[in-house]
Amino acid sequence: MKNIKAYITKNKDRFIDELIELLKIPSISADANYKKDIIKTAVAVKIALEKAGCTKVEICETTGCPIVYGEKIIDANLPTILVYGHYDVQPADPLELWTSPPFEPVIKKTKIHPEGAIFARGACDDKGQMYMHIKAFEYMIANNNLPCNVKFMIEGEEEIGSPSLEYFVKQNQEKLANDIILISDTGMISNTQPSITTGLRGLSYVEVEVTGPNRDLHSGLYGGAVANPINILTKMIASLHDQNNHITIPEFYDKVLELTNEERIEMAKAPFSLEDYKKTLEIESVHGEKGYTTNERNSIRPTLDVNGIWGGYTGQGAKTVIASKAYAKISMRLVPNQTPNEITTLFQKYFKSIAPKSVSVKVTPHHGGFPYVTPIDNIGYKAANKAYTKTFGKPAIPQRSGGSIPIVALFENELKSKSILMGFGLDSDAIHSPNEHFGIFNYLKGIETIPLFYKYFVEMS
Numbered sequence: 001m002k003n004i005k006a007y008i009t010k011n012k013d014r015f016i017d018e019l020i021e022l023l024k025i026p027s028i029s030a031d032a033n034y035k036k037d038i039i040k041t042a043v044a045v046k047i048a049l050e051k052a053g054c055t056k057v058e059i060c061e062t063t064g065c066p067i068v069y070g071e072k073i074i075d076a077n078l079p080t081i082l083v084y085g086h087y088d089v090q091p092a093d094p095l096e097l098w099t100s101p102p103f104e105p106v107i108k109k110t111k112i113h114p115e116g117a118i119f120a121r122g123a124c125d126d127k128g129q130m131y132m133h134i135k136a137f138e139y140m141i142a143n144n145n146l147p148c149n150v151k152f153m154i155e156g157e158e159e160i161g162s163p164s165l166e167y168f169v170k171q172n173q174e175k176l177a178n179d180i181i182l183i184s185d186t187g188m189i190s191n192t193q194p195s196i197t198t199g200l201r202g203l204s205y206v207e208v209e210v211t212g213p214n215r216d217l218h219s220g221l222y223g224g225a226v227a228n229p230i231n232i233l234t235k236m237i238a239s240l241h242d243q244n245n246h247i248t249i250p251e252f253y254d255k256v257l258e259l260t261n262e263e264r265i266e267m268a269k270a271p272f273s274l275e276d277y278k279k280t281l282e283i284e285s286v287h288g289e290k291g292y293t294t295n296e297r298n299s300i301r302p303t304l305d306v307n308g309i310w311g312g313y314t315g316q317g318a319k320t321v322i323a324s325k326a327y328a329k330i331s332m333r334l335v336p337n338q339t340p341n342e343i344t345t346l347f348q349k350y351f352k353s354i355a356p357k358s359v360s361v362k363v364t365p366h367h368g369g370f371p372y373v374t375p376i377d378n379i380g381y382k383a384a385n386k387a388y389t390k391t392f393g394k395p396a397i398p399q400r401s402g403g404s405i406p407i408v409a410l411f412e413n414e415l416k417s418k419s420i421l422m423g424f425g426l427d428s429d430a431i432h433s434p435n436e437h438f439g440i441f442n443y444l445k446g447i448e449t450i451p452l453f454y455k456y457f458v459e460m461s
């Protein structure tokens with residue numbers, strides 16, 4: 001692949017411009033007001049796949065946002081790589097915290113990205129990382145060195161739990177048949193230390209509603225005599241962790257697969273500075289489950305976090321009121337062998353049981369997802385590692401991530417194939433946050449590394 005570097009140098013500006021155009025479309029899947037932008041993005045992805053060299057590209061309608069499918073089949077006897085990614089993005093709020101508007105991409109230099117990074121919602125998660133695959137494919141077609149068949153499945157509902165994809169995958173088993181699934185929707189340790197994600201956490205997401213009196217009350221006339229749902233809710237939430245930051249829900253940890261000592265020792269070898277970690281987040285101390293390191297807490301251990309909490313008066317000034325209702329959105333990250341349904345049921349049962357008689361509690365489950373771990377002794381991992389070794393000058397470190405891509409476990413069950421998670425983002429890229437960005441270095445390194453994965457995977461097959 002001696003041409004790849006020259007090809008990237010020659011086309012670098014165009015690669016960046018094309019991604020910037022894609023990032024301008026606000027494809028927010030969570031908000032129905034952006035439906036036309038979702039469609040516009042799906043069409044843009046379709047055109048990009050066609051231009052890059054796919055011979056069959058279609059926009060597959062679902063009951064939600066469409067899935068873009070494209071393929072290039074060169075020889076039925078050769079292996080097939082299925083590339084998965086998503087074109088939808090998270091909502092951009094809070095808007096006032098962005099230093100430039102989320103859908104007006106600009107390149108800015110940062111300490112970690114001295115050669116510049118593209119700032120925009122979706123730059124890293126996942127438009128930038130998904131687009132690397134289209135450009136890598138374009139290179140292989142243009143240089144006549146595509147070594148195998150390729151299929152692309154780019155969905156538009158990942159950020160809302162992929163509600164349509166399960167049905168689509170089940171209905172299209174043959175169309176999606178493959179030898180390996182390749183995904184860039186995760187991160188790596190740093191720009192000088194590549195890593196391959198070998199695990200994702202699962203997810204159980206619930207919304208709770210605590211109701212006290214049947215209407216909002218004057219907090220002087222009634223205060224002290226009736227339950228205040230906000231007081232009660234916060235107390236209930238606080239009791240979900242004990243003094244060791246262990247989750248108190250009975251049976252919550254029963255199925256958790258503990259790592260062996262050897263595995264934990266191996267994990268601890270990955271480069272990590274707790275001092276830098278605290279410094280970048282401007283915190284004096286970390287916080288988490290007793291007996292586990294920071295890297296263990298955010299990857300191999302299950303968690304429970306409040307994602308949002310509201311109720312009562314939050315406007316200007318002061319209003320003396322006891323609200324009738326209080327709400328919270330709570331997520332639990334799961335690890336093997338926890339299952340989202342079981343955990344949601346355990347939560348539901350326990351949360352209702354700890355409520356005092358003075359309030360009533362409703363728990364509504366949102367989406368969930370299974371955790372995923374993959375071994376490193378397969379050719380997919382080996383090919384990816386060889387590709388990183390070539391482009392970064394050192395082997396990748398296997399690393400379990402704390403994030404979730406629920407569809408990966410489903411792929412394994414339905415399509416019977418492994419997923420290789422070649423992520424090129426950094427934790428500091430601020431995905432889901434204001435000022436999300438993706439390094440130009442990372443974008444181009446991805447385009448450079450992906451064709452090597454194809455080459456080595458086919459050679460090892």
Ligand code: BES
Pocket residue numbers: 125126158159160161162185186187200203367369401402403404405406
């Ligand atoms: N790309 C992320 C997941 C991710 C990021 C995994 C970094 C590992 C490293 C994905 O788009 C995402 O945000 N997933 C959601 C879950 C989904 C069901 C909304 C998540 O992890 O919160």
Ligand code: MN
Pocket residue numbers: 086125126158185
């Ligand atoms: Mn993503």
Ligand code: MN
Pocket residue numbers: 090125159431432
């Ligand atoms: Mn995301």
